[in-house]
Amino acid sequence: MNPPGTQLCQSCGKMINSDYDKKKIKDLMRYDGSAIRSKTRSRSIFDKIWIFFTSIKVGVAIILIIAIASSIGTIFPQEYFIPVGADPLQYYTENYGTPGRLYYELGFHNLYSSWWFIILIGMLALSLIAASIDRGVPLFKSLKNQRAKKHPTFYKRQRLNLQQANTKNTERVIEGFRKKGYKVKEDQNHYLLEKGRLSRWGPYINHTGLIILLFGSMLRFFPGMYVDELIYITEGDTVQVPETDGQYYVENNEFIVDIYEEEGTVFDATVQNTNETIVSNYQTDMTFYENQNVDVVGAPPDLEVVEDYSLQVNHPYQFEQFELYQSSYDNSQMKSMTFQLEDSNGETVGDRFTVALDNLESTYEVGEGLAVEVRAYAPDFLEIDENGALISETPTPVNPAFVFEVTDDTSSELSLLQIMSSTDITQGNEYSVKFVENENHWATVLTLKKDLTLPLIATGFVIFLIGLFIGSYINHRRIWINDENGFNISAHTNKNYFGLKKEINPVLEDNGYGEIFDRDAQDFDKGVIIVEGK
Amino acid sequence: MESTLLSISNWLITSAFFILLVALVPLSMSIRNEKKKFEKTAIIMTAIAFVMQISYFILRWVATGHAPVSNMYEFIATFSIMLILGYLITYHYYKTKVLGLFAIPVSLLLIAYGSLFSTDVNPLIPALQSNWLAIHVITVSISYGILSMSAVAGLIYLLKAIPENEKSWRARILEMIMAGIVIVLVYIGTTLVMKGAVGYSDEFMYTSQRGEAMIAEYHLPSLINYADAIPVEHIGDNQYEPADHFHTGINLPPVINSQSLNTVIWSIILGLIVYGVLRLIMRKRLMALVKPLANRADLNLMDEIGYRSVIIGFPLFALGGIFFAAIWAQIAWSRFWGWDPKETWAFITFMFYTVFLHLRLNRGYEGEKSAWLAVIGFILILFNLIAINLIVAGLHSYA
Structure with missing residues (x-):
């Protein structure tokens, strides 16, 4: 009936293996003496793999390796924390020197998604599964088939034990424990009192939760489960929301940055003392649209307002399975530039004129008979080609350059103008165009997120937490009593013997018995002992 | 109105500091004296100081409109308050005085260290403007306070179990911890003198x-x-x-x-x-100075406290430091987990305590081994609380 390797007889609790260390009380009771698979079979390759993954040593080693590896990942920032668009090799070398370069070469800049880190996590999952089945199944069986009747040696081997002659009050003791929530199982004059068995399932519940969580995080690699994109919207623009097949559009009506100012609050001193401004709010006032023509092929979008929403940090906007987050903003791109004409004496001539960079006019009238014509424009000036045209490095207006032609009643002249410099193209120019100021675009950057793995991961973690709390906060307490040859009581708990004694002693005392004897406690009354683990 | 509350609140935490300092006197006397009155005085003083610290917390919250857990000083102050809470809870169950003689100084050391940072109240940046700030940080600090009890019990265990003159690595490492405490004390002293x-x-x-x-x-x-x-x-x-x-x-x-x-x-x-x-003055190891106090402790009780505080603190840490943190990160930063240095070190702390529990439950790491692990756990907590914010510039560097 009992598989080889079983240490305690499941019906009487007597030792089966005579060579077993008789002083041991802890290992013996862990799985209630029943055999665990990894200790009984070791022949086939499967058995060997099974033994490897069920080993606590191996499990602990995997956890430690994962923890140490994770700490390496915090020495320098991971790649996704470095500025967008920066060349990683260059970035790590420039900022962190040779160690930084080495960090990059070894692949530590993407440590948490590296193949070896994922393999470690996979091994942890296997270890969780194997160890839980290996120990959980036999434990379940033996706790389910518990008997009230135990051999006298079983009583002696428990940490808490008491034997007294008086058997008159057995019933009252049982009743006392029943009142404290113990379930009583009776077999002639043998009693098993038990509570908090749920505690023993805690580890298996929390391991199950972790396995669900790890499974859930794997799902992210499947298409359609996970979307993470940035949406860049200049103030006043409306853009299509990616990944929605043109069904949704979002408009940035206004992007707002608020800062804290001195306004008679308790924060005034801090606001005054700091050199930096403290931002109080990032907000995109947005309008969310649905395209009514989404099913009509080739039709222009017919946008219907769904909702106006003020998108702030910590207050994402939800639609369908997606969420929009206020991520960051950008005001580095120029919207318009304002210029002023001067004559050769440095006196201003005519009115200022403003060139809107995304909506260039060809001619700006600045005064009576005086006009400035834009002959060429490059948003991100690189060089002038052979034909005299301006070459732009990128289409974004970060370093604009113009060729202006200034015409008055008598003549016309050309000049090349950049933000910082102005070069005459024609000889002996009478006028010069001076840059006065520029206005920048305010663009908001939103994160579009869809994560269908979330419910599974959250469920996994909640199960984990429930298991953890059950295993930690509930104590599995068992008391065995018989009055065959005098009153005999012994008790076992998976943890907190201190609390168990506090529960047992008052009941014993009320019925005229002495305090229960604690095999562990007697040692330290004698003086210093050091309990060495094995 | 608010600024009055703030001054009362500051007065409360300063006074609590001194009450705790004074409470150490009757507490140490209670160890040699059989009479209950010293013990009672010390515990009542500690409880009063704790109530004052909680009042500091509430008044500062009312004055600023947000939970006072938004900068370095406030984090560390909260942690040190929760340490006192941890001790009072432990005392309630186990009536241990020796633990207090070590736990209270650790708490005082922490708050003294914390007060070297700016103690000004500051307004919240957008990412912190959330109810999760209070929920997440308060849960984490309660769990830290309880987990710290395991380290304090572990330290006492080691001080008692390891002979002061032993020529061994365990004695040297324990003495290094003593030297570390001296360094922290000197740091606090020097900064107060040079800056103040x-x-x-x-x-x-x-x-x-x-x-x-x-x-x-x-x-x-x-x-x-x-x-x-x-x-x-x-x-x-x-x-x-x-x-x-x-x-x-x-x-x-x-x-x-x-x-x-x-x-x-x-x-x-x-x-x-x-x-x-x-x-040079003492002509012996520094641990010999505190060892007589530790010798009064019951080793089995210290081991029991060391284990139980992990078993109670660890699930709370998983709840506040991982689960609540992940919920908030999802709302504020659009991802529940991002391997930011502070997140990663919370994960490492989490993994460390799982190792502690597995070794203890399955491989018989009790007594001294368990005590060492508990002390290492506390060092990890301190590292994540303080060093990460100072060294690495991540999303959590609000100080």
Whole structure:
């Protein structure tokens, strides 16, 4: 009936293996003496793999390796924390020197998604599964088939034990424990009192939760489960929301940055003392649209307002399975530039004129008979080609350059103008165009997120937490009593013997018995002992 | 109105500090004296101090409108308050006095250290404007307070179990922990003297990693400075002019926080000097000084406390430090987990305590082994609470 390797007889609790260390009380009771698979079979390759993954040593080693590896990942920032668009090799070398370069070469800049880190996590999952089945199944069986009747040696081997002659009050003791929530199982004059068995399932519940969580995080690699994109919207623009097949559009009506100012609050001193401004709010006032023509092929979008929403940090906007987050903003791109004409004496001539960079006019009238014509424009000036045209490095207006032609009643002249410099193209120019100021675009950057793995991961973690709390906060307490040859009581708990004694002693005392004897406690009354683990 | 509340609140936490300090006297007397009155006095004083600290917390919350857990000082103060809570809970169950003799000084040391940071109230940046701030940080600090009890019990265990004259690694490492405590004490003392009493202040202008001109205020002579740092003096209205300050010329790239490193180096040098002088006077290891107190403890009880506080603190940490944190990260940063340094170190702390529990439950790591693990756990907590914010610039560096 009992598989080889079983240490305690499941019906009487007597030792089966005579060579077993008789002083041991802890290992013996862990799985209630029943055999665990990894200790009984070791022949086939499967058995060997099974033994490897069920080993606590191996499990602990995997956890430690994962923890140490994770700490390496915090020495320098991971790649996704470095500025967008920066060349990683260059970035790590420039900022962190040779160690930084080495960090990059070894692949530590993407440590948490590296193949070896994922393999470690996979091994942890296997270890969780194997160890839980290996120990959980036999434990379940033996706790389910518990008997009230135990051999006298079983009583002696428990940490808490008491034997007294008086058997008159057995019933009252049982009743006392029943009142404290113990379930009583009776077999002639043998009693098993038990509570908090749920505690023993805690580890298996929390391991199950972790396995669900790890499974859930794997799902992210499947298409359609996970979307993470940035949406860049200049103030006043409306853009299509990616990944929605043109069904949704979002408009940035206004992007707002608020800062804290001195306004008679308790924060005034801090606001005054700091050199930096403290931002109080990032907000995109947005309008969310649905395209009514989404099913009509080739039709222009017919946008219907769904909702106006003020998108702030910590207050994402939800639609369908997606969420929009206020991520960051950008005001580095120029919207318009304002210029002023001067004559050769440095006196201003005519009115200022403003060139809107995304909506260039060809001619700006600045005064009576005086006009400035834009002959060429490059948003991100690189060089002038052979034909005299301006070459732009990128289409974004970060370093604009113009060729202006200034015409008055008598003549016309050309000049090349950049933000910082102005070069005459024609000889002996009478006028010069001076840059006065520029206005920048305010663009908001939103994160579009869809994560269908979330419910599974959250469920996994909640199960984990429930298991953890059950295993930690509930104590599995068992008391065995018989009055065959005098009153005999012994008790076992998976943890907190201190609390168990506090529960047992008052009941014993009320019925005229002495305090229960604690095999562990007697040692330290004698003086210093050091309990060495094995 | 709010500023009055704030001054009351500051007064409360300062007074609580001194009450706890004084409470150590009857507490240490209660160990030798059989009479209950010293013990009772000490515990009542500790409980009063705790109530005052909680009042500090509530009043500061009312005054600022947000839970006072938004900068370095407030984090550390909260942690030290929860340590007192941890002790009171442990006392309630186990009536241990020796634990208090170690736990209260640790709490006092922490709050003294925390008060070296700016104690001003500051408004919340957008990412912190959430109810999750209070939920997440308060749960984490309660769990830290309880987990710390395991380390304090572990330390007492080691002090009692390891002979003071033993020529072994375990004795040397324990003595190194003692030296570390001296260094922290010296650091607090030096900073209070140099910054507060002497008013030593050298300003240096340097270029930060982002290319911005920054000012570093040194309260100790500069042994280590930022690359291309120039000694300057503030002439008012955010204007600086070159000046002449002491510096060694050893400069490091702006990736490293040279100012903090400078303070660390000074603390280690001065701390080791003080430690050396103490050793010369005492002619024995420093652990011999506190060992008589630890010897009063019951080893099995310390082991029990060491284990139970992990078993109670760890699930709370998983709840507050991982689960609540992940929910908030999902709302604020659009991802529940991002391997930010602070997140990663919370994960490492989490993994460490799982190792603790597995070794204890399955491989019989009890007694001394368990005590060592508990002490390491506390060091990890401190590292994540303090060092990560000072060393690495991640999303959590609000201080």
